[in-house]
Amino acid sequence: MAKHFASRPFSMRYAVLITGPAGAGKSTFTRAFLNHLRLQKRTAHLVNLDPAASPTSFEVEPVIDIKDLVSLEDVMTELEYGPNGGLVYCFEYLMQNMDWLEEELGGFEDDYLVFDCPGQIELYTHHPFLPTLVQNLTRLGVRVCATYLIESQFMEDRYKFFSGVLSAMSAMVNLEIPWINIMSKMDLVTANPDDKSAGARNGLRLRKDIARYLDPDPLLLATRRGQEGNTPNPRFHALNQAIVQLIEDHPLVSFLPLDLTNPDSLETVISHIDFTMQYGEDEEPKEPHDLDEGDFHDME
Numbered sequence: 001m002a003k004h005f006a007s008r009p010f011s012m013r014y015a016v017l018i019t020g021p022a023g024a025g026k027s028t029f030t031r032a033f034l035n036h037l038r039l040q041k042r043t044a045h046l047v048n049l050d051p052a053a054s055p056t057s058f059e060v061e062p063v064i065d066i067k068d069l070v071s072l073e074d075v076m077t078e079l080e081y082g083p084n085g086g087l088v089y090c091f092e093y094l095m096q097n098m099d100w101l102e103e104e105l106g107g108f109e110d111d112y113l114v115f116d117c118p119g120q121i122e123l124y125t126h127h128p129f130l131p132t133l134v135q136n137l138t139r140l141g142v143r144v145c146a147t148y149l150i151e152s153q154f155m156e157d158r159y160k161f162f163s164g165v166l167s168a169m170s171a172m173v174n175l176e177i178p179w180i181n182i183m184s185k186m187d188l189v190t191a192n193p194d195d196k197s198a199g200a201r202n203g204l205r206l207r208k209d210i211a212r213y214l215d216p217d218p219l220l221l222a223t224r225r226g227q228e229g230n231t232p233n234p235r236f237h238a239l240n241q242a243i244v245q246l247i248e249d250h251p252l253v254s255f256l257p258l259d260l261t262n263p264d265s266l267e268t269v270i271s272h273i274d275f276t277m278q279y280g281e282d283e284e285p286k287e288p289h290d291l292d293e294g295d296f297h298d299m300e
């Protein structure tokens with residue numbers, strides 16, 4: 001541990017890792033999350049862990065920015081890496097310089113640190129970067145949880161859904177910390193089956209379709225045949241069944257819906273994060289808001 005921190009006591013702080021595949025809505029949710037905490041007069045800060053994030057994408061200046069240590073642009077220019085190899089190099093470089101992060105973290109007491117993570121899927125499946133980050137944060141007395149976003153459009157069909165669930169499970173197993181799966185971009189889910197808007201014409205999911213994904217019964221999903229017009233290839237039947245069984249045996253994966261156009265929906269997600277973190281443990285832990293019917297007025 002870096003010497004100048006050996007004697008410094010750390011008060012409880014909270015780190016929320018915003019994770020998920022590329023384009024799932026992590027940075028947009030991070031901005032909404034931070035704005036909401038600030039409106040509630042809570043001290044919350046952005047930590048940017050995306051070496052490729054463009055400076056213009058920050059509505060909120062990050063208090064800690066991996067780009068101050070290493071940037072994808074420099075790595076690609078100076079070391080002639082490609083974009084993905086360059087990103088992995090940046091993560092390896094941060095792993096070798098965790099004392100830099102400890103130094104940066106030193107100044108935040110009893111605050112929420114919201115880590116906006118990059119979308120490289122290898123980060124969540126096998127790369128040691130995030131587990132190393134979690135170990136270091138835990139060692140520094142920071143309470144850590146993760147949210148994993150997959151977008152509602154991802155539910156085009158059950159195969160996409162299963163790959164989303166398996167990637168969420170793989171990330172959960174990789175990080176082994178308190179975990180909240182979020183189905184993002186629920187504003188793209190139309191409520192009205194007669195909706196003729198552009199979105200609806202682009203095959204937006206109807207709310208009633210999404211309900212079965214929020215708290216999935218894998219067997220029901222897997223056995224649904226024909227509704228999406230495609231019958232599974234019999235050659236993969238045994239593999240499909242094994243995947244369904246795996247998901248069924250580990251009912252770890254349900255999704256909180258997130259509709260950023262609906263303040264109650266954001267509030268519900270944040271209350272689940274607070275509860276998962278036991279935020280302000282000296283106060284009575286507040287039960288998370290339930291998803292009231294209003295959130296899914298057309299789910300039935």
Ligand SMILES: Nc1nc2c(ncn2[C@@H]2O[C@H](COP(=O)(O)OP(=O)(O)OP(=O)(O)O)[C@@H](O)[C@H]2O)c(=O)[nH]1
Binds near residue numbers: 188
């Ligand atoms: N309709 C809708 N679009 C969204 C929402 N959240 C994000 N988007 C759009 O989805 C795209 C990706 O959003 P980001 O927040 O940058 O996603 P990300 O997960 O941070 O992406 P990477 O950092 O590249 O992995 C952008 O065009 C956003 O405008 C949402 O809740 N609803």
Ligand SMILES: [Mg+2]
Binds near residue numbers: 026118
């Ligand atoms: Mg992002």
